[in-house]
Amino acid sequence: MDWQTTSEDTVPSSVVTDRARRSMLGKPPATGAWREGDPVGGRRFVTIDDLALESGDVLTKPRIAYETFGERAADDSNVILLLHALTGDSHVIGDASAGHATAGWWTGIVGPGLAVDTDRWFVVAPNMLGGCQGSTGPASLDDSGREWGARFPHLTIRDQVEAQARFADALGIDRFAAVVGGSMGGMHALEWAVTFPDRVERLAALSTTSFTSADQIAQNIVQIEAIHMDPSFSGGDYYDAPDGDGPYRGLALARRMALLSYRSPDELNDRFGRSWQSELSPMVGQGRFAVASYLDFHGNKFTRRFDANSYITLARAMNSHDLGRDRGGVETALQRVTAKSLILGIDSDRLFPPDDQRRIAQSLRPSSRFAPDTDDHRAKTEASGAVMVASEFGHDGFLIENEYVGKYLRALLEA
């Protein structure tokens, strides 16, 4: 089987079951995640066996959408599993053409000659289970041909990683040269390294945490409530609403709240200050501050590419994250990791603050820590073993600080 991404072979028949093919022929979900007989860009699909979830529910034949970049080595020695964050997808690099909602989200890191060099590595990037860019989620059709909506089962990070492991099985990949993820993708990457130590040679967990804290849980909960409150949410069953109506306002508000936690105060203040959007002063009650326009724009834009039910499902999954659950605590769980592990954070991250990364690094066996000596101007390996990047970009820094993130990722892959 040729694993290269080609436009001629976006849906290998050998890995797409009839059921999955049928569901792809249903009406497109609100998100436009896939289209009848014409999958988005280089997206492919794998359908896995029925998945027993932690909740006790069973998800029948879930589908995982994915893209690959680079060429798979005959001995499978060069395969990297790349796991996206909450609102990312499999489209890691490439432009927004061919139906993709966005351009690639990590174009400064992945590609020929870049830190994750696709001339050398074969990168596999699945859309997480519960998402809305091709993998089975609440906007997918259930057995009866209706969108799941509110009936979609509760997922945990472990459920999602189990689905990813089955996905890897389906692709015939036993062991990854590296599992790489940031933020929610970092939760998956950590869970991989703890659950399947033998399948993970290297681990890069960026801007993430070993368990979702009360503060992080709370941020997700208020965002979920914003969507619930939108009258167009209709209890989650909005897919048949007339005129394509949906809980866009609630989803946009959730996104605006999230954006505030993704950036640091300093960055927002330096960028916008108290500047106005128009000639009219906000002091007279009608003008708008520039920061308001920025948030509105990105909140609204987001609703054109993301499904509200997916957002809720994934935020709840994030809240389930606790490496230590039923494993004797986080420290004990992290002792299972045998991968060479880069734990990297951004010092201004207010959503997953530096202590979260320090806790991970400190709990690893010393032999598993990849803690390079550094004398970089804005990055240092701390005593904990975590690499901390000084940046005003906050949580989003792992997607922006390509020079430093790339340098340490490259070093990990060469180690």
Added chain:
Amino acid sequence: MDWQTTSEDTVPSSVVTDRARRSMLGKPPATGAWREGDPVGGRRFVTIDDLALESGDVLTKPRIAYETFGERAADDSNVILLLHALTGDSHVIGDASAGHATAGWWTGIVGPGLAVDTDRWFVVAPNMLGGCQGSTGPASLDDSGREWGARFPHLTIRDQVEAQARFADALGIDRFAAVVGGSMGGMHALEWAVTFPDRVERLAALSTTSFTSADQIAQNIVQIEAIHMDPSFSGGDYYDAPDGDGPYRGLALARRMALLSYRSPDELNDRFGRSWQSELSPMVGQGRFAVASYLDFHGNKFTRRFDANSYITLARAMNSHDLGRDRGGVETALQRVTAKSLILGIDSDRLFPPDDQRRIAQSLRPSSRFAPDTDDHRAKTEASGAVMVASEFGHDGFLIENEYVGKYLRALLEA
């Protein structure tokens, strides 16, 4: 006139006009801010002249509700103006009886023998203009006897301080021994010291800022949007809704978002961690995290004492705050301050972070800075001149860290 608080003289006829008396006889606002012929607790009222606002609108005969504590000296040398934060009111100390929505909000600081010793000082605490605990706001009746609702004019911090100055005039107070405020009340206090330097002998500005930053503006804007999105908001005209319906869900969401910015991540994490509220694990999709219950409880409770339109009006007023506007910048404006000035912050404040207080202190004339030598375990006077308290309570620390806040306030009042 006797300015002591007595239950017999809660509404001195000499300062309440007929118009104001009529408006008090109207139907009670949604907030229960006042009651026909039976004002809440020791609350009194002053009606001031028509107020020309920065927006160009004129507010006719606004009313200011207030309480006083202690005894006014014959020479007026002991009068302290105490200015509450966003959701506070004039009820600084005392219990929740006699119709007060809450017990006093600063009982650890103000009272006989306490830092603001009411055996010595006469404390005057007005409810801010636009509020919903007795002062004129969107829930008040306009000239036609209808609640203002969405038609209530846009207010700025300067409008509110102008109203407070007229209120002081009405009480015959030329000069305050101290003007004290935290958070939004700190914005008012700073504006007082800049606008009326001759009327302010001492200034205490706690956990506040010289201008509302892009990040702070954004936090207010997403909270306003949460209220707007509630279908029961009805464009702000919800006072006649059947069954007393109102935008309680939106207001509760705004409050929950605000609470997250008021506390530090560490405090929330230490207090709640990942604990559950019930026997049911959140992992199965039905259980609730304890932090969710905490936020729900406080969000819902808040809606029983606060008016949604007031919340919007005050959040917008907060966004107007910029000491430097039309004054050649913040630094130049703060040079006008002649008051002995205590600028105090909490190191874990993520809403008004320490740099905000440092900027204020640094911009004051050295002769105005009250920067005591400290060797306290958890408080220090920084090089900037600001006093920084080490606390995990975040922004709310100024309401909680009574030992340190009290110590420095007392020192200021004795200086």
